[in-house]
Amino acid sequence: MEKLQKTTKGKHFILLPGEMIKLAGWKEGDEIDVRSGLDITPKKGDLILRKVL
Known part of the structure; x- marks a missing residue:
């Protein structure tokens, strides 16, 4: 399931x-x-996507 989140920086x-x-x-x-x-x-500089429960 896709989920849109808003970070603290907007x-x-x-x-x-x-x-x-x-x-x-x-x-x-x-x-x-x-x-x-x-x-x-992941390696240095990679974008990391994390699963949120």
Whole structure:
């Protein structure tokens, strides 16, 4: 279920369940790597989406 939240700075963002998020990136050559949002480990500078209960 999508849920719109308002932050303390007045900006809006949408929360999505991890299983709805798919991230794609290039591997070597023409191969594409697609992973579920639940399988991703965030790195410095990454946007982090969190599940809110």
